[in-house]
Amino acid sequence: MVDRNSTNPEPGPVIGRLAPSPTGSLHLGHAHAFVLAWWQARSRGGLVRLRMEDLDAGRANQQHVDQSLRDLEWLGLDWDGPMLRQSERLEPIREVAYSLHRSGLAYACCCSRSDVRQALAAPHAGEDEPVYPGTCRGRFADLRQAERQCGAPVGLRFAVDSREFRFHDSIHGECRHRLDANPGDFLILRRDRTPAYQLSVVVDDAFQGVTDVVRGADLLDSTARQIALLRALNLPEPSYHHVPLIVDTEGRRLAKRDNSRSLTALRDAGIDPRQVISWVARNCGLQVPSRVGANEVVSSFTLANVTPSPIECRIDDWYR
Numbered sequence: 001m002v003d004r005n006s007t008n009p010e011p012g013p014v015i016g017r018l019a020p021s022p023t024g025s026l027h028l029g030h031a032h033a034f035v036l037a038w039w040q041a042r043s044r045g046g047l048v049r050l051r052m053e054d055l056d057a058g059r060a061n062q063q064h065v066d067q068s069l070r071d072l073e074w075l076g077l078d079w080d081g082p083m084l085r086q087s088e089r090l091e092p093i094r095e096v097a098y099s100l101h102r103s104g105l106a107y108a109c110c111c112s113r114s115d116v117r118q119a120l121a122a123p124h125a126g127e128d129e130p131v132y133p134g135t136c137r138g139r140f141a142d143l144r145q146a147e148r149q150c151g152a153p154v155g156l157r158f159a160v161d162s163r164e165f166r167f168h169d170s171i172h173g174e175c176r177h178r179l180d181a182n183p184g185d186f187l188i189l190r191r192d193r194t195p196a197y198q199l200s201v202v203v204d205d206a207f208q209g210v211t212d213v214v215r216g217a218d219l220l221d222s223t224a225r226q227i228a229l230l231r232a233l234n235l236p237e238p239s240y241h242h243v244p245l246i247v248d249t250e251g252r253r254l255a256k257r258d259n260s261r262s263l264t265a266l267r268d269a270g271i272d273p274r275q276v277i278s279w280v281a282r283n284c285g286l287q288v289p290s291r292v293g294a295n296e297v298v299s300s301f302t303l304a305n306v307t308p309s310p311i312e313c314r315i316d317d318w319y320r
Ligand code: GLU
Pocket: 019, 020, 021, 053, 122, 201, 214, 215, 219
């Protein structure tokens, strides 16, 4: 079960988190979200937790973990306590999935592998997830029967209802979401017994006592799912702050496969990390010099002037 003793008692300190997926090079979009997450916590005297979301065994590797750590250090971001690797938390997260099944809130599912694969990674905006048609809902009396009938290990899906979810995001305001329309009953455990992103993020945010989730707006669409799980598990709901996406000159979200704006490429090109920090600060309306350290901005930081609109990334000036 979730370790509730590690959650943050009220009133307590702000606890933010940096949660990279070590599946490729971090780029300026990640830097933007991480620096804001760090300032959001540090400017309130809060703690910052680090979590490697390395459940995608096919894509996550040690090289990317090391590279992510180097990138964070290059940006001047630190964290409190040891790094948590989700791959070392498989059993407790799985146990939460089974507890939802035991209480009738999740059901066994043996639907296709491609459905299941999609549940593994954090679904970013623009990556369509088909609405699950409910094929396996109410189909099996218990896990054993499901496995017998499917002739293979089964996954677990969280059963959603038609209620409208309302939640507050400090940047996007009041948000509404119907889970039955998007994405329908969603996977919390894959057939290979790997926990899906939606469940693992919720369990580990609670485990790390996270009070404030600052991340890219592409994950706004996941928030209702995560709140549904938090409520089902009777866990505290963090405050949400979905920061604007960073897009290229054609308006496309930066992607890990596009290496030109990777932090490693910038570092290799001799870019001063204080230029990156200044760019992030100016994007949220702060008046800072063209080179500034992350620490120097903490005392003047506020999310108040941040709007939801995507921010175009123009970095050519940095090379002059
Ligand atoms: N690890 C996820 C990603 O890099 C972020 C998950 C989150 O912040 O909730 O896309």
